[in-house]
Amino acid sequence: MRGVSDVQTNRADTLPEGAKAQRVYLSLRDQITGGALSNGDSLPGEQRLAETFGVSRVTVRRALDALAGTGLIERRAGSGTTVRNGQGEDKPVAMNFTTLMPQLVEMGHSTTARLLSFSYGTAPDFVARAMGLAANDEVQIATRVRSADDTPFSHLTTYVPAAIARNYSEDDLASQPLFALLERSGVEIEEAHQSVSATLAGPEVADALGIAVGSALLSLRRVVRDINGNGVEYLSGLYRPDMFRLEMPLTRVGQGAARHWEPAIGQDGEGTA
Amino acid sequence: MRGVSDVQTNRADTLPEGAKAQRVYLSLRDQITGGALSNGDSLPGEQRLAETFGVSRVTVRRALDALAGTGLIERRAGSGTTVRNGQGEDKPVAMNFTTLMPQLVEMGHSTTARLLSFSYGTAPDFVARAMGLAANDEVQIATRVRSADDTPFSHLTTYVPAAIARNYSEDDLASQPLFALLERSGVEIEEAHQSVSATLAGPEVADALGIAVGSALLSLRRVVRDINGNGVEYLSGLYRPDMFRLEMPLTRVGQGAARHWEPAIGQDGEGTA
DNA sequence: AAAATCTGTATTATCTATAATACTAATTTA
DNA sequence: TAAATTAGTATTATAGATAATACAGATTTT
Numbered sequence: 001m002r003g004v005s006d007v008q009t010n011r012a013d014t015l016p017e018g019a020k021a022q023r024v025y026l027s028l029r030d031q032i033t034g035g036a037l038s039n040g041d042s043l044p045g046e047q048r049l050a051e052t053f054g055v056s057r058v059t060v061r062r063a064l065d066a067l068a069g070t071g072l073i074e075r076r077a078g079s080g081t082t083v084r085n086g087q088g089e090d091k092p093v094a095m096n097f098t099t100l101m102p103q104l105v106e107m108g109h110s111t112t113a114r115l116l117s118f119s120y121g122t123a124p125d126f127v128a129r130a131m132g133l134a135a136n137d138e139v140q141i142a143t144r145v146r147s148a149d150d151t152p153f154s155h156l157t158t159y160v161p162a163a164i165a166r167n168y169s170e171d172d173l174a175s176q177p178l179f180a181l182l183e184r185s186g187v188e189i190e191e192a193h194q195s196v197s198a199t200l201a202g203p204e205v206a207d208a209l210g211i212a213v214g215s216a217l218l219s220l221r222r223v224v225r226d227i228n229g230n231g232v233e234y235l236s237g238l239y240r241p242d243m244f245r246l247e248m249p250l251t252r253v254g255q256g257a258a259r260h261w262e263p264a265i266g267q268d269g270e271g272t273a
Numbered sequence: 274m275r276g277v278s279d280v281q282t283n284r285a286d287t288l289p290e291g292a293k294a295q296r297v298y299l300s301l302r303d304q305i306t307g308g309a310l311s312n313g314d315s316l317p318g319e320q321r322l323a324e325t326f327g328v329s330r331v332t333v334r335r336a337l338d339a340l341a342g343t344g345l346i347e348r349r350a351g352s353g354t355t356v357r358n359g360q361g362e363d364k365p366v367a368m369n370f371t372t373l374m375p376q377l378v379e380m381g382h383s384t385t386a387r388l389l390s391f392s393y394g395t396a397p398d399f400v401a402r403a404m405g406l407a408a409n410d411e412v413q414i415a416t417r418v419r420s421a422d423d424t425p426f427s428h429l430t431t432y433v434p435a436a437i438a439r440n441y442s443e444d445d446l447a448s449q450p451l452f453a454l455l456e457r458s459g460v461e462i463e464e465a466h467q468s469v470s471a472t473l474a475g476p477e478v479a480d481a482l483g484i485a486v487g488s489a490l491l492s493l494r495r496v497v498r499d500i501n502g503n504g505v506e507y508l509s510g511l512y513r514p515d516m517f518r519l520e521m522p523l524t525r526v527g528q529g530a531a532r533h534w535e536p537a538i539g540q541d542g543e544g545t546a
Numbered sequence: 547a548a549a550a551t552c553t554g555t556a557t558t559a560t561c562t563a564t565a566a567t568a569c570t571a572a573t574t575t576a
Numbered sequence: 577t578a579a580a581t582t583a584g585t586a587t588t589a590t591a592g593a594t595a596a597t598a599c600a601g602a603t604t605t606t
Contacts, residue, residue, distance in 0.1 A: 018593045019290050019563085023487040027475040034472055034492065035399045045552060053476055056595040061553090077553040078603030094468075124308030126358070157307070189525055191537065195367075196519040198471035198489040198512075202303035203296055213296055216489045218471040219514070236307065239471075241492070246469040252462055263536060264464065291563045292593095318582060329565045334583090350583040351573030550605070561594070567587080575580070 015212035016062045020055050022214060024063035027053075030216065032072050032085050033242045043073065043081040093148050094247045112150075115174045116143040116208060120162055127159045130223045131231025140165035142173055145208050152209045153243035159234040182224075182232060190227040196220050196246065199238070209240055216241055288485045289335045293328050297336035300326075305345050305356055316346065316354040366421050367520045385423075388447045389416040389481060393435055400432045403496050404504025413438035415446055418481050425482045426516035432507040455497075455505060463500040469493050469519065478511055489514055 016025055031037045043049065046064065050057040064081060067073045074084045093111070123131070123139040133139070139159045146154045158178055167185035183189060201215040209217075217238045224233040249264040289298050304310045316322065319337065323330040337354060340346045347357040366384075396404070396412040406412070412432045419427045431451055440458035456462060472492045479486040490511045497506040522537040 016593095017292055019292050019295065020594075022292065023473075026473045026487060030472040031475070034470070038398050047552085050595095058596090059594060062593090064553095075553065076603075077601065078551075080552055080603090125311045126308055191525070192523040192534070194521040194523065196469060196491065196521070197514040197517075198491040199303075199306075199514060200299055200489045202299040204300070205303065213299060214487065216471040216473045218469065218491075241470040241472060244470075248467040248469070250465040250467065252464070261465070289563095293564075320582090329563095331566090332564060335563085337583095348583060349573075350571065351581075353573090353582055548606080550603100552601100552603075554599100554601075556599085557597085559595080559597100561592100563590105563592080565588100565590075567589105569584100569586080571582100571584075573580100573582070576578085 015214070016066050018059065018062065020053075021059045021062040021066075024049070024053050024055060024060055025066045026212075026214065026216075028063060028067060029070075029072060030241075032067075032083055037083050037085070039083055039085045041083045043083065045080065093153055093244050095244065096247050096249075111146055111148050113174055114145045114147070114152075115170065116145055118142050118170050118173070120165075123159060127234045130221075131159070131161075131225075131234050132229070133161065133231060138162040142178075144173065148243065151243060153240045155205050155208050155238040157236045161230075161232065164232055178233065178235075187232050188227045189224055189232065191225045191229075192222060194220060194222045201238070205238055209238070211240060218244065218246065220246075288487060289339050291332065291335065293326075294332050294335040294339075297322070297326050297328065297333055298339050301336060301340060302343075302345060305340075305358055310356050310358075312356055312358045314356045316356065318353065366426055366517050368517065369520050369522075384419055384421050386447055387418045387420070388443065389418055391415050391443050391446070393438075396432060400507045403494075404432070404434075404507050405502070406434065406504060411435040415451075417446065421516065424516060426513045428478050428481050428511040430509045434503075434505065437505055451506065451508075460505050461500045462497055462505065464498045464502075465495055467493060467495045472511065474511070482511070482513055484513060491517065491519065493519075 016022055028037075028043075037043070044052065046057050046060050049060045049064075053060065064073065064075065068075055071084060073081050075081045119141050120138055121141060122136055123133050125135070127133070127139065128135055128137065139161055141157065141159055143155070143157045145152045146156065160178070160182070164182065164185055164187060168181040172181055179189075197219045199217050199219045201209065201211055201213055201217050203213050205217070206213040206215065218241055220235070220237040220239065222233070222235040222237070223231055224235075226232050250261045251264040252259060253262050254260055289295050301310075301316075310316070317325065319330050319333050322333045322337075326333065337346065337348065341348055344357060346354050348354045392414050393411055394414060395409055396406050398408070400406070400412065401408055401410065412434055414430065414432055416428070416430045418425050419429065433451070433455070437455065437458055437460060441454040445454055452462075470492045472490050474482065474484055474486055474488040474490050476486055478490070479488065482490075491514055493508070493510040493512065495506070495508040495510070496504055497508075499505050523534045524537040525532060526535050527533055
């Protein structure tokens with residue numbers, strides 16, 4: 001009854017039931033995947049963890065059970081618990097600032113898209129406002145999940161004015177980046193505004209991304225306008241932080257008071273190899 | 274025993290305790306903020322919601338209590354529950370891409386900093402690796418919390434090589450952006466690499482930011498290097514998504530195959546007024 | 547070998563989320 | 577006005593998460 005869950009490498013569907021155990025689990029998990037706890041590191045003892053989190057040892061135990069189930073930690077009686085962060089950081093998909101719009105083509109990974117829903121309807125309030133549409137304007141609403149090497153990493157919902165959206169098909173959406181489709185449709189893209197934030201995974205998104213409800217997600221909102229200032233795309237994207245990072249290499253240019261930062265294009269901070 | 278919690282407008286501290294209530298809360302919240310439920314919309318009755326989610330009415334009630342606490346819904350006996358997606362978005366602190374390094378000076382808000390901890394020690398593995406230091410190199414480790422209008426919104430931990438850090442005092446850290454202190458110390462900053470992701474609030478950070486353990490946080494890692502390629506600062510920043518957004522206005526420049534995106538400097542997408 | 551530390555396991559008690567039910571008061575609808 | 581629907585409130589019961597405690601087995605340290 002938990003949707004699609006028995007996948008090959010679903011290391012994420014083991015959330016403990018209790019609320020406190022959940023927090024301990026999620027907190028430790030993020031410390032590991034986030035780099036605060038590296039591979040060989042040994043965790044504090046269960047008793048100490050219990051004190052740190054202000055819960056009982058049983059609760060800590062549940063969280064550790066879940067973590068051990070995902071393979072993130074290894075426990076040995078007498079010795080202790082050590083981090084088993086499957087070594088090399090797993091190379092999450094990195095979206096560079098400058099290659100941001102072209103939506104992750106050629107990333108070294110083979111990314112695929114799956115269309116979850118597709119419909120036409122009136123634009124929601126906040127979309128209409130952001131894009132500068134009338135309240136009754138019709139838009140195409142599509143939700144897609146993108147995967148890298150068969151692991152889903154992003155949940156994207158796009159709103160495109162119906163007049164523009166008619167220029168491409170449903171199949172196009174599943175196979176090509178929306179960005180390319182827009183330009184193919186003759187839209188002259190001029191400006192975009194992006195806002196990055198964070199949120200928690202709700203049931204639907206969690207299911208689609210193969211993660212636990214309550215996991216942290218990177219949230220990105222994007223409004224794209226053409227040369228006339230008309231909104232042509234509204235994107236609401238949710239990304240798994242363990243699979244996806246937004247990278248921004250910067251260099252400092254100019255002299256004196258005019259000295260400021262600019263994106264370092266053409267060079268990757270970490271390398272995408 | 275929950276640390277500082279009775280703040281004026283902390284709407285982020287309302288995650289329900291129970292696991293089922295959490296799911297209902299997150300699901301409804303996402304439907305609202307995601308646009309599936311717009312402003313004036315009225316929700317189904319509590320009894321119906323209970324049936325839909327397969328939980329009891331008490332559980333639904335908890336979720337709704339939390340939603341009402343955040344101001345996302347409004348409940349009236351006899352009438353029902355309506356979505357109050359308070360449109361104006363509450364104007365959180367917005368950090369523009371181009372003004373990113375100067376760390377939020379002149380934001381329209383009065384931001385203050387509080388020094389949580391301050392010490393010298395050997396750099397953690399991941400810091401040493403990222404900055405290109407030897408494993409035993411000494412660094413200054415400082416943790417600060419920044420607040421806007423007395424509401425904390427960011428939790429920053431910085432690592433600076435001891436040799437550089439000796440050039441400024443502990444008091445300097447509490448009053449000035451680290452960035453300014455570095456340049457004052459004669460460091461010639463040349464390059465930075467930032468990585469944005471998301472994570473969950475652990476006990477310490479949650480307490481410092483006045484939010485609930487398990488809340489979503491925007492996570493930013495920054496490595497700054499000087500003209501010789503030596504790492505001079507490593508920053509690990511956690512930001513409350515309800516108080517902080519990373520904004521990126523972009524424009525499309527160039528022609529043909531060379532057409533690409535560049536940050537639109539000097540113009541704010543939302544306005545910082 | 548002894549001591550200390552750790553996970554593994556078990557037991558019991560308590561607290562709390564959840565469920566089921568009933569009722570009141572406000573509001574809308576017929 | 578009467579009926580229906582709704583949120584607000586309260587009560588009771590149950591199940592499950594959590595806490596507190598104790599001890600055994602494994603491992604490391606002294």
